[in-house]
Amino acid sequence: MDLTLLYRGPLASCDYDCPYCPFAKRRDSREQLHTDRRCLERFAGWAAARTDDRLSVLFTPWGEGLVRSWYRRTLVELSHRAHIRRVAIQTNLSCRTDWLADADLDTLALWCTYHPGQTPYDRFLAKCQDLARRGVRFSVGVVGLPEHLEQARRLRADLPEQVYLWVNAAEGHTYDDAEAGHWTALDPLFPYSRHPHASAGLPCRTGESVLSVDGDGTVRRCHFVRTELGNLYDGSYRTALRPRPCPLAVCDCHIGYVHLETLPLYDVFAGGVLERIPALTTVARQLGPLLDASVERND
Ligand code: SF4
Ligand code: SF4
Numbered sequence: 001m002d003l004t005l006l007y008r009g010p011l012a013s014c015d016y017d018c019p020y021c022p023f024a025k026r027r028d029s030r031e032q033l034h035t036d037r038r039c040l041e042r043f044a045g046w047a048a049a050r051t052d053d054r055l056s057v058l059f060t061p062w063g064e065g066l067v068r069s070w071y072r073r074t075l076v077e078l079s080h081r082a083h084i085r086r087v088a089i090q091t092n093l094s095c096r097t098d099w100l101a102d103a104d105l106d107t108l109a110l111w112c113t114y115h116p117g118q119t120p121y122d123r124f125l126a127k128c129q130d131l132a133r134r135g136v137r138f139s140v141g142v143v144g145l146p147e148h149l150e151q152a153r154r155l156r157a158d159l160p161e162q163v164y165l166w167v168n169a170a171e172g173h174t175y176d177d178a179e180a181g182h183w184t185a186l187d188p189l190f191p192y193s194r195h196p197h198a199s200a201g202l203p204c205r206t207g208e209s210v211l212s213v214d215g216d217g218t219v220r221r222c223h224f225v226r227t228e229l230g231n232l233y234d235g236s237y238r239t240a241l242r243p244r245p246c247p248l249a250v251c252d253c254h255i256g257y258v259h260l261e262t263l264p265l266y267d268v269f270a271g272g273v274l275e276r277i278p279a280l281t282t283v284a285r286q287l288g289p290l291l292d293a294s295v296e297r298n299d
Contacts, residue, residue, distance in 0.1 A: 002085075002209055004056045004274065006223060006255060007043055009215035011036040014063040015094050016118040020143055022171060023062040037070045039215030044074040046217075046232060051083045058111075058274040059089040060223065060255060066095035079108040088275040093127045094119060100134055109137035109275035116142070116151040125158050132160050139276040141166035144183045144190070145173065156186050164277050168254065169193040189268065189278065196252035201245045203261040208243050210259050222256050224248060 013028040014021070028036065047055055057078060065071035066089065076099065078087040088109040100108070110131065114124050131138050140159060142152045144167045156165050167187040169175065175183070175194055183190045206212070207221030207229065214220075219229045219237035225247060230236030251257040258265045258273055270279040 001053045002056075003053050004058070004205075004210040005047070006058050006060050006210070006212045007040075007214075008060050008062065008212065008223060009036050009039040009043070011040075011065060011068070012062040014092070015067055016064065016092055016115055018115050018118055020145065020170060025063060028063070033068070036215065037068070040070050040074055042217070042233070043213065043215075044078060047078055047084065048081055051081075053083065055084050056086040056274055057084065057088070058086075058255070061090070064092055064094065065089055066091045066093075072099045075108055076103045079104040081107075086274050092118070093124065093131075097127065097130050097134065097136075100131075100136055105135050105137065109272070109277070110139075111275050112138050112140045114140060114142050114151070114155060116148050121151060121154065125155065128159060128163065132163065137272070137275060137277060139164045139166055139272075141168060141187075141276070143168050143170050144175070144193075145170045146179070149182060152183075152186055166190075166254075166276055167193065169195075169252075171252075192257070192263070192265070193254065196250035197257045197260060197263070198249065199246040199251040199257065199260060200249050203243060204246045204251075204256075205259040205261060206256070208241050211237065211241075222259070224251065224253070224256055 010032060011028065012023065012026045014025050047057060059065055059071065071089065072095070075087055075089060078084050084107060086109060087107055088111055090111045090113065092115055093110070093112040112128070128140055140155065140163060142148050142155070152165070152167065159165060165187055167183045167190045169190070180190065180194055210222070211229070212220045212223045213232050217232040219232050220227060221229060221244070229240040230238070246260070251260065254276065257263060258269065266273060268278055269276065272278065
């Protein structure tokens, strides 16, 4: 069976302090870090042993994972497993990058976010250039706040052309057409992020082939629907896997709506759904206006 797992353990600390952070950040105590490490190692052990399935794994921590050795080690180890098709993590890219030399770069990928104000532009760009030199699959994105626009333009101009730069609509911010146009010029797929997607009753792959897993192994269909489907480690989730419509009114986060069957995003991001890399970045840019029209119809 092909299964996609979105893992989010207890880790909640971050080395950055973004004013727009959507997460309930905290300072993790030594004990909390120990618990996070134990949970991650348990999950990694389960994934490594689950050789009957083909797994794709995205780590979506509340905080920053790659500044912790156990996340780096887990990504490297899972990248070498034949039944793991992809292992990726959302990161602010503040970590060092030398550990990537030990990974299978056909399997590992990074979803990187640039946070202006938290790190000097040149340092972040140098990290991206380093990833490109190493042959790492990665996307780079920014939160589409007005004060980020110039930095985002600069980043788009300086990044290698094949690196996809995504833009997330800022929570609580509405975009008039002119403003949306500025962001769409940088990310032709921005129209998918601009408005929350009405999702009530619509078919979504979560709960069937995509699952959210927490540190205790509790399985839910996605990070946003709290109903539990079972537990990963006692196998009870397995009998719960089936198609089911979305029970929420809207889905406004990329890691959720990318799995909506009514959107064409599995085709747009074919081969790069988890790390948010479109199949053909250049073509996607050219298709921007057409995609814009298609997403308006789906809203
Ligand atoms: S880098 Fe991410 S997790 Fe850390 S403070 Fe910024 S938004 Fe929050
Ligand atoms: S559409 Fe979004 S909120 Fe609804 S089930 Fe899918 S991922 Fe979850």
